[in-house]
Amino acid sequence: MKASPVTINNLTVNFFGPEPSPAPAGFATVHSIVPVSTPAIGEYWPGQGGINGGFVPARGDIPGHYLIFADKDLGEHKWGRYKEESNATSKWDGKANTDALIAEGGHPAAEKAREYTADGHEDFDLPAAAQLYQAWAHDLITEGAYWSSSQRSADHAFYMDFVDGGQNSLGKYSELRVRPVRRFFI
Structure with missing residues (x-):
């Protein structure tokens, strides 16, 4: 042909x-x-559902991709399931963590991130700790504290404070902001 x-x-x-x-x-x-x-980086990517968060090189079985951050946060939500271990332990893979949290149930921050849609995309996640750090490093978010999808312990999960750039852990019963992210493969 x-x-x-x-x-x-x-x-x-x-x-x-x-x-x-x-x-x-x-x-x-x-x-x-x-x-x-x-x-x-930092500009809205038409048709991709949010702001270009920069390129992430291949890691493990995940090929290189761009991070697309929602252009707004979704309010404050609890991480959920305080005093319970979770399989959401990756510090860099928000999708794997969010999949685990959704399967376990009872994780309001992850559920809110997964419900988010933009530009026809329905594949948003609660960012992992390293993904939030990338948003801070590129000045994509400049204020507030946001949950990551990365568990620290049965009682705590990691969060990012965008005022001072600190990452720490906080009780899962606390309410923090949620900013969805998705991966865009080229």
Whole structure:
């Protein structure tokens, strides 16, 4: 089948037929087109549901991706399940933590983050401690204290204070702000 090349912003893509099909040898099958240019860190990324939080290199089995932070917080909520251990222990993977918290039930901050939708995206999570640190390092959030999805102990979970940049742990019964985040793979 003959390729139909299309050039967009110096990116040439070859399309094959009206229905997805395997590409001939030497060509990649294209399922979607991603914008070639990305907005600056801290700017709203049209169509991605929030603010560009910067690129995160591959780690473990998670490929490199951009963090997209919601452009607003969702109020104050309890972390939940005080005096109970959780499987949400990753300091860098908010999705894995949020999946664990949702499965366990009774975690208002994670549930609120997971309910959030923007620009048609429904894959938001409560950020892990390292993801909140990245928001602080890029001045994406400049005030308030926000829950992470990272548990510290049966009694405490990590949070980020954006006034002074400190990360610490606090009782899970406390109420702190929630700022959803999603991963955008390119």
